[in-house]
Amino acid sequence: MGTAITFKRPDGKDASGYLANAARGNAPGVVVIQEWWGLSDQIKGLCDRFALAGFDALAPDLYKGKVVPYHDTDAAGKEMNSLDFMDATTQTVRGATQYLSRNGAKVGLTGFCLGGAVTIIGAVHVPELAAGVVFYGIPPEQAAKPADVKIPLQAHFANKDDWCTPELVNGFEKAMKAAGKSLELFRYDAEHAFVNEQRQAVHDREAAELAWGRATEFFRKHLG
Numbered sequence: 001m002g003t004a005i006t007f008k009r010p011d012g013k014d015a016s017g018y019l020a021n022a023a024r025g026n027a028p029g030v031v032v033i034q035e036w037w038g039l040s041d042q043i044k045g046l047c048d049r050f051a052l053a054g055f056d057a058l059a060p061d062l063y064k065g066k067v068v069p070y071h072d073t074d075a076a077g078k079e080m081n082s083l084d085f086m087d088a089t090t091q092t093v094r095g096a097t098q099y100l101s102r103n104g105a106k107v108g109l110t111g112f113c114l115g116g117a118v119t120i121i122g123a124v125h126v127p128e129l130a131a132g133v134v135f136y137g138i139p140p141e142q143a144a145k146p147a148d149v150k151i152p153l154q155a156h157f158a159n160k161d162d163w164c165t166p167e168l169v170n171g172f173e174k175a176m177k178a179a180g181k182s183l184e185l186f187r188y189d190a191e192h193a194f195v196n197e198q199r200q201a202v203h204d205r206e207a208a209e210l211a212w213g214r215a216t217e218f219f220r221k222h223l224g
Contacts, residue, residue, distance in 0.1 A: 001048040005058075009095035017060040017096060018044045020051035028223035029100025029107040031093060031122075032059040033115025035193065036080040038067035042198045043112075053216050055223070056105070060096040062088045062118075070199055080114050085143060089121040097128045106130040106223040110215065113137050113193060116155075116164065124148045131222035133215045136164045136192050138172050146175035152182040154218045156211045161192040186214060 002020030009015050018039060021027070030050050034043045039061040050057035062083060068076040093109065100107045108131040111119040116137020123132045124144040134155040153176070157169045169187070176183040188194060188211065191202040195211060 001051060002044060002057075007058075007060075007095055007099040009091040010098070011091055013091070015060055015092045015095055016064070017058050018047055019056070019058045020044075020047040021056050022051050022054050024054065026103060026105060027054055027056045028105050028219070029097075030055045030057045030219060030223075031096045031100065031107060031109045032057055033093065033109070033111025033118045034059060034062060035113040035115060035196070036068070036076040037070060038063040038079065040067055040198070042196055049212075050216075055216075055219065056100055058096045058100055060092045062092060062114075083114075085118065085121060085139065086125070089118050090125050093118060093122050094126045094128065097122075097126055101128050108132060108219045108223050110219075111135065111137065112195060113163075117143075120144045120149070120153070123151050123153055131219060133218060135195060135211070136161055138164055138168050141175075146172060146181060147179035149176065149179070149181050152184075152218075152222055154184040154186075154215065156186050156188065156195075156214070158190045158192050158194055158207075159187055160190060163192050184214075184218065186211065 005019045006014050047057035097107050109122045110133040112135040116134045117139040119132045119134045121144040132153045188207040190204040190207040193202045194204040195208045
């Protein structure tokens with residue numbers, strides 16, 4: 001359904017990604033950020049699904065062509081740890097946001113795992129964004145303080161997550177509330193990455209569909 005594109009970062013460098021357009025013109029935009037595996041077919045499928053829901057969706061390729069197989073967690077960790085999160089967010093993600101907003105459309109940001117952390121960083125550092133939806137990822141506070149979040153956020157977390165743990169989630173929720181920030185937070189009795197239907201060991205269809213409905217409703221509310 002979608003297509004590979006290149007777009008400009010604010011620093012003038014080229015970035016690449018996967019774009020799926022809604023049937024209607026002048027649709028609001030959603031930037032979709034990958035898990036630690038890379039720009040997988042599953043993430044491209046989510047872009048297609050956002051397009052069917054009425055959004056132009058663009059997933060920037062933060063690993064520049066590298067996609068790690070699901071079984072190779074060591075390689076995925078290595079790729080994630082070598083990623084410059086601030087450059088990825090303030091340049092590549094911001095460039096994707098500017099691309100989708102070029103005709104005046106409102107743009108939201110969503111991401112999964114690694115991409116959830118990027119979404120919170122973007123909520124602080126990408127001024128063109130109008131809303132964000134986080135899936136099971138939280139960055140270190142030095143990358144993005146909850147008090148500095150500038151847009152409404154919705155967040156989805158898994159109670160059985162040993163990476164983005166319930167304790168981390170509680171701390172994030174507490175800090176957002178203390179700062180008076182707009183946050184809708186949902187917890188699911190599921191595993192980390194429960195939205196990913198290609199990983200049957202952790203996928204929870206009921207939780208994934210519930211979260212998807214909440215996310216698209218939230219974006220319709222804030223993006224139009």
